Amino acid sequence: MIKLRSMRFSRSSSKLGNGHKATPPIEKDCRSIGEIQWELRPGGMLVQKRKSNQSAGEGMITIIVSTMSQSQEISIEATSTFGELKMILSLVTSFEPREQRLLFKGKERDDDEYLHMVGVREKDKVLLLEDPAIKEKKLLGLRDQPINNPSRAISV
Template structure:
């Protein structure tokens, strides 16, 4: 039997069950590692969702690099060569990190420890 892969490639089906192969991707955040199990035919966008459950970092705040290149959310893991136990580097989007830092600093400025009371 033949099947069409998400990238449009026509390939011979491996077995009649059509099971999805589950792989474990090692995600490096610079100072720590996380192992995420996901379907081999999933996209990097779906991987970001799985990573967000482990790291707490929202998918839109993430940049995922594989083999030195940032991957698009629509790229399929198996199409770019991600296999079981491969490493993916997770970086926080610097633009969003800067926005979060500015809003945190603005919040601290509003919550000054000194209060002014005016009596009328």
């Protein structure tokens, strides 16, 4: 088996034809900068990790969730999904996650979409609505249940 090496990557300073010596890498600067840290984004892209001024609450954002009658401030990690936000909102509101519809920038968002990928930032507003299909099923379900009214009871 023959191993071939590219001359492009194996040149030394003595093989440069123009008489100039190659500048050696400055290792002192590399050490002072530190080691580069990498992170894997939810989309699968490998990127250089950003440095943050916050140390304790890194990645936490506060968003304003509005319903028709009220609004609440929720603190959540920026890398969370809308499904995770629905789980938190189910603890705060009376709606279960399957009964919720979350709208951001005029579009309904799926449960598997990430907040930071869609563009949710600090103090952004998210609109919470009750799913009309679930609301209608609740109303129909209540209508079909028997009423405990003695005057309407049928005797046999």
